[in-house]
Amino acid sequence: MSQLPDGASDLADAAALDAADPLAGFRDAFVHAEDEPDLIYLDGNSLGRLPVASVALAAEVVEAQWGRRLIRSWNEGWFELPTRIGDRLAGVVGAAPGEVALADNTSVCLYKAAVAALQARPGRTRILTDDLNFPSDVQVLRAAARAAGPDHEVVVVPSDGVHGPLDGLLAEMDDGGVALVSLSHVAYMSGWCWDLAAVTAAVHEAGALVLWDLCHSVGAVPIDLGAAEVDLAVGCTYKYVNGGPGSPAFLYVSADRPELVNPIAGWYGSDDPFAFDFDAGRAPDVSRFLTGTPPVLSTALVEPGVDLLLEAGMDRLRAKSVALTERFIALVDEHLVPRGFELRSPRDPDLRGAHVSLFHPDALAVDQALINEESVIPDFRPPDLLRFGFAPLYVRYADVDEAVARTVRVVDGGGIDRWRDAKPAVP
Amino acid sequence: MSQLPDGASDLADAAALDAADPLAGFRDAFVHAEDEPDLIYLDGNSLGRLPVASVALAAEVVEAQWGRRLIRSWNEGWFELPTRIGDRLAGVVGAAPGEVALADNTSVCLYKAAVAALQARPGRTRILTDDLNFPSDVQVLRAAARAAGPDHEVVVVPSDGVHGPLDGLLAEMDDGGVALVSLSHVAYMSGWCWDLAAVTAAVHEAGALVLWDLCHSVGAVPIDLGAAEVDLAVGCTYKYVNGGPGSPAFLYVSADRPELVNPIAGWYGSDDPFAFDFDAGRAPDVSRFLTGTPPVLSTALVEPGVDLLLEAGMDRLRAKSVALTERFIALVDEHLVPRGFELRSPRDPDLRGAHVSLFHPDALAVDQALINEESVIPDFRPPDLLRFGFAPLYVRYADVDEAVARTVRVVDGGGIDRWRDAKPAVP
Numbered sequence: 001m002s003q004l005p006d007g008a009s010d011l012a013d014a015a016a017l018d019a020a021d022p023l024a025g026f027r028d029a030f031v032h033a034e035d036e037p038d039l040i041y042l043d044g045n046s047l048g049r050l051p052v053a054s055v056a057l058a059a060e061v062v063e064a065q066w067g068r069r070l071i072r073s074w075n076e077g078w079f080e081l082p083t084r085i086g087d088r089l090a091g092v093v094g095a096a097p098g099e100v101a102l103a104d105n106t107s108v109c110l111y112k113a114a115v116a117a118l119q120a121r122p123g124r125t126r127i128l129t130d131d132l133n134f135p136s137d138v139q140v141l142r143a144a145a146r147a148a149g150p151d152h153e154v155v156v157v158p159s160d161g162v163h164g165p166l167d168g169l170l171a172e173m174d175d176g177g178v179a180l181v182s183l184s185h186v187a188y189m190s191g192w193c194w195d196l197a198a199v200t201a202a203v204h205e206a207g208a209l210v211l212w213d214l215c216h217s218v219g220a221v222p223i224d225l226g227a228a229e230v231d232l233a234v235g236c237t238y239k240y241v242n243g244g245p246g247s248p249a250f251l252y253v254s255a256d257r258p259e260l261v262n263p264i265a266g267w268y269g270s271d272d273p274f275a276f277d278f279d280a281g282r283a284p285d286v287s288r289f290l291t292g293t294p295p296v297l298s299t300a301l302v303e304p305g306v307d308l309l310l311e312a313g314m315d316r317l318r319a320k321s322v323a324l325t326e327r328f329i330a331l332v333d334e335h336l337v338p339r340g341f342e343l344r345s346p347r348d349p350d351l352r353g354a355h356v357s358l359f360h361p362d363a364l365a366v367d368q369a370l371i372n373e374e375s376v377i378p379d380f381r382p383p384d385l386l387r388f389g390f391a392p393l394y395v396r397y398a399d400v401d402e403a404v405a406r407t408v409r410v411v412d413g414g415g416i417d418r419w420r421d422a423k424p425a426v427p
Numbered sequence: 428m429s430q431l432p433d434g435a436s437d438l439a440d441a442a443a444l445d446a447a448d449p450l451a452g453f454r455d456a457f458v459h460a461e462d463e464p465d466l467i468y469l470d471g472n473s474l475g476r477l478p479v480a481s482v483a484l485a486a487e488v489v490e491a492q493w494g495r496r497l498i499r500s501w502n503e504g505w506f507e508l509p510t511r512i513g514d515r516l517a518g519v520v521g522a523a524p525g526e527v528a529l530a531d532n533t534s535v536c537l538y539k540a541a542v543a544a545l546q547a548r549p550g551r552t553r554i555l556t557d558d559l560n561f562p563s564d565v566q567v568l569r570a571a572a573r574a575a576g577p578d579h580e581v582v583v584v585p586s587d588g589v590h591g592p593l594d595g596l597l598a599e600m601d602d603g604g605v606a607l608v609s610l611s612h613v614a615y616m617s618g619w620c621w622d623l624a625a626v627t628a629a630v631h632e633a634g635a636l637v638l639w640d641l642c643h644s645v646g647a648v649p650i651d652l653g654a655a656e657v658d659l660a661v662g663c664t665y666k667y668v669n670g671g672p673g674s675p676a677f678l679y680v681s682a683d684r685p686e687l688v689n690p691i692a693g694w695y696g697s698d699d700p701f702a703f704d705f706d707a708g709r710a711p712d713v714s715r716f717l718t719g720t721p722p723v724l725s726t727a728l729v730e731p732g733v734d735l736l737l738e739a740g741m742d743r744l745r746a747k748s749v750a751l752t753e754r755f756i757a758l759v760d761e762h763l764v765p766r767g768f769e770l771r772s773p774r775d776p777d778l779r780g781a782h783v784s785l786f787h788p789d790a791l792a793v794d795q796a797l798i799n800e801e802s803v804i805p806d807f808r809p810p811d812l813l814r815f816g817f818a819p820l821y822v823r824y825a826d827v828d829e830a831v832a833r834t835v836r837v838v839d840g841g842g843i844d845r846w847r848d849a850k851p852a853v854p
Contacts, residue, residue: 105722139707267566
C-alpha cells in the first residue's frame with residue numbers, strides 16, 4: 001500500500017479502524033478478482049459488486065430452473081419473485097409487505113408512479129422537481145405530464161448545484177397547483193440527501209403527492225417510507241443493493257393509497273393473471289403496478305444483495321459510510337484541495353449520501369489515470385466532476401487512504417498530462 | 428418408446444424423418460436434462476429450452492463481466508447490447524439494422540408503440556384488435572387509449588375462437604376513424620396466423636398504422652417486416668427465440684416512421700445519454716424508444732438463441748414446424764378425436780403457427796396427467812384447452828408420435844380420473 005504524506009496522522013489509523021469494523025466480514029461476501037488484487041472500487045454507487053452467493057444462484061437459475069425444470073419453474077417460485085423479493089426489500093426501506101415489488105427499470109417505474117399520482121390529483125397540473133435530480137427522471141416526469149394532459153407541466157427548481165433547494169420548492173408549492181413533487185432522495189451528482197420525512201410532510205401539507213427516487217440512497221441511507229407516510233417511491237437495485245447490472249427497479253406504493261392506478265396495467269398486475277380475461281381486475285397491493293413478464297434471471301439475482309443489507313443492518317451501514325466519507329473529505333481537504341480539487345458535496349454528513357463529488361478542471365484525465373494507472377475506479381461525470389462512492393459493505397478505511405494517496409500520485413506524477421485526451425467512459 | 432396403434436402406419440416413419448431432418452443437429456445445441464431422459468417438451472411456445480451456449484455465457488456475464496470488470500463492462504459491450512442483439516434479431520424478422528432493439532417486456536413495449544401510433548394519427552380515435560389477441564395486449568391497448576385521450580377507445584372484433592376475423596376488421600376500418608390496428612401475428616390460443624403483409628396493406632389503405640405482436644411467431648414463422656412495410660411490432664424472446672425466462676421483449680420501429688415518438692423517453696433513448704442533459708434530444712433510430720437501464724444478464728442471454736435461428740434459417744424452421752404440426756394433427760384425428768379431443772387450431776397449415784390447440788372437457792386433468800405421469804409437457808389454457816408447441820429447433824418427429832401415444836395412454840389408463848381435482852399450472 002502507498003503511504004499518504006504525514007499530515008494524515010491526526011486521523012485514526014485506517015488499519016485499526018478496519019480491524020475494529022463490525023461490518024468488515026461482509027467484504028468476503030463479495031467477489032474480489034484475483035487478477036487485480038490492488039483494485040480499489042469506489043463506484044458501487046453506479047454498479048455494486050458481485051455477491052459470492054449470486055454466482056451459484058445464477059447457475060442454479062439458468063441450469064436447474066430454466067434448463068431442467070423449464071416451464072415448471074414458473075410454478076416453483078418464478079411467478080412470485082417480483083413480490084417476494086420486494087417484500088424482503090421492504091425491510092430495507094421501511095415498507096410493509098405488499099408495498100414493494102421489483103419491476104421494469106427505474107425510468108419506467110417512475111413513469112407509472114408519476115402518471116398514477118397525476119391522475120389522483122385532478123385539477124392540479126404542476127409537477128415539481130429540482131435540478132439535482134437525475135436527467136432521466138426529469139425527462140420521464142415530462143413524459144408523464146404529457147400523458148396526463150396538455151395543461152400539465154414540470155417545474156425544475158434550481159439549486160446551487162450541491163444542496164437541495166428547499167426554499168424554492170416550498171415557494172412553488174404555495175399556490176395549490178402542485179399535483180406531485182418528485183425528487184431524488186440522494187442526488188446522483190453532489191450526493192445531497194433530502195430530509196425525506198420533512199419534505200414529504202411539506203408536500204402533503206400542500207395537498208400534493210410525493211414520489212421519491214431512492215436509487216442513490218437505498219442500501220446506503222436508512223429509509224422509513226412508512227413512518228414518513230410516503231405515497232410513492234422507486235429505486236434501482238444495482239447500486240448499493242448489489243443486484244447486478246441493470247437489475248430490475250423497485251416500486252413502492254403505499255398501502256394507504258389504494259386509489260392509485262397503474263397506467264400500464266397488464267396481465268402480470270391483474271387479479272387473476274391466468275384467467276386470460278380481457279376485463280381482469282387489478283391485484284390488490286403494489287403488484288397491481290406490475291405490467292408484463294419480469295426478467296427472471298436479473299430479478300432472481302437481486303435477492304443475495306438484499307439479504308446482505310438486511311443482515312448488516314442499515315444503521316450500521318450508515319454509520320460506516322458516514323465514517324468513510326468523513327475520512328475521505330478530511331483527506332481531500334488536506335491532500336487534494338491543494339492540488340486543484342474542490343468538494344462538491346455537502347460538508348455536513350447528515351446532508352450527504354454515501355458518495356462524494358469532487359471538482360477538478362481535468363477531472364476526466366484524473367479519472368482515466370486512476371483507472372488505468374492506479375487501479376482505482378471512481379467515476380467521471382461531465383464536464384468536470386469525479387464521484388467517489390463508499391459502499392460500506394465492502395469498502396475499507398484503508399481503501400480511503402489509498403485512493404487519496406494514489407490520486408496524489410496521479411497529480412504529482414504527470415498522470416493528468418498522460419490522459420488529457422481521454423474519451424469519457426460510460427456510464 | 429411407446430407404440431402408437433396401427434392406424435398411424437400411413438404416415439412416414441418418424442425415425443426415418445428424424446434421420447433425414449436437416450435441422451436434427453440443432454437439438455444438441457440445447458440442454459436436455461439427464462434426469463428426465465424421456466421428457467417430451469412441447470411448451471417451447473411458452474418458454475424455449477436453454478441453449479448450451481447460454482450456460483457458459485451466463486457465467487461469463489456474471490463472473491467475468493460483472494464480478495471482475497465491474498462498471499468497466501458498460502464500456503466493453505453492455506451499453507450496446509439492446510441494439511446490437513436487436514440488429515441480429517432484425518435478420519430473423521426482415522428488418523434493417525437500427526429498426527429492432529431489445530427492451531422492457533412485451534406489454535411495456537406495446538404501450539410505447541401504441542401511444543406513439545395514436546399520437547401520430549390525431550383525429551382518429553379507435554384502436555382495432557380482435558378477441559384472439561393476448562389479454563394483456565388488449566389491456567395495454569386500453570391503457571394506451573387512456574393515455575392518448577378521453578375520446579380514444581379499443582374495439583375488440585369478435586372471432587369464431589379459432590380463425591382471425593378479417594371481415595370484421597375490414598368492416599370496422601371503413602369509416603376512417605381507426606388510428607391503429609394491433610393484432611397478434613400468431614394467436615396465443617388457437618395458433619391462427621394472420622397474413623401479415625395483406626393485413627398491413629389493408630390497414631394502410633384505411634389510413635391507419637399497424638402494430639404487430641410477434642410473440643408467438645418470431646422464430647417459428649418467417650416474417651418480413653420490411654417487405655410488408657410494417658410500422659411497428661413487438662415480440663418476446665423467451666418462446667421460440669430461446670432467450671430465457673422473462674428475457675426482454677423487442678421493439679421494431681420502421682425507419683420510414685421517424686415521426687413516431689417514444690412516450691416514455693428516458694436517458695437510454697436520448698441522443699447523448701452521458702451528457703446528463705435534461706433537454707437531451709432523441710436517438711435517431713429505434714433506440715429512441717429505449718427508456719431506462721436494461722437488465723444486462725437477461726438481455727445478454729438472448730443472443731445464443733438468435734444465433735441458432737439465424738444459423739438454421741427461418742424457411743427450414745418453418746418447413747419442419749409445419750411438418751411437425753401436420754403430423755400431430757393427423758395423429759390427433761386418428762387417435763385423440765375418438766377419445767374426446769377436438770382440434771381448435773386452423774387445419775390449413777398456412778393459417779397456423781407452430782403450436783396446436785386441442786379441446787378436451789377435462790383438459791386440465793389431461794395436462795396434469797401428461798406432466799406428472801407421462802413426462803410430456805404441453806400447457807393448459809382455461810377452461811378446456813391444451814396447447815402443444817412444436818419448436819422446430821429441438822422437437823423431433825418421434826416426439827410427436829410419442830406425445831400422442833402417451834396421451835392415448837393417459838385417457839385409456841384412467842389418468843383423467845386421477846388428476847380431475849388438479850389446480851391449474853401457471854403460466
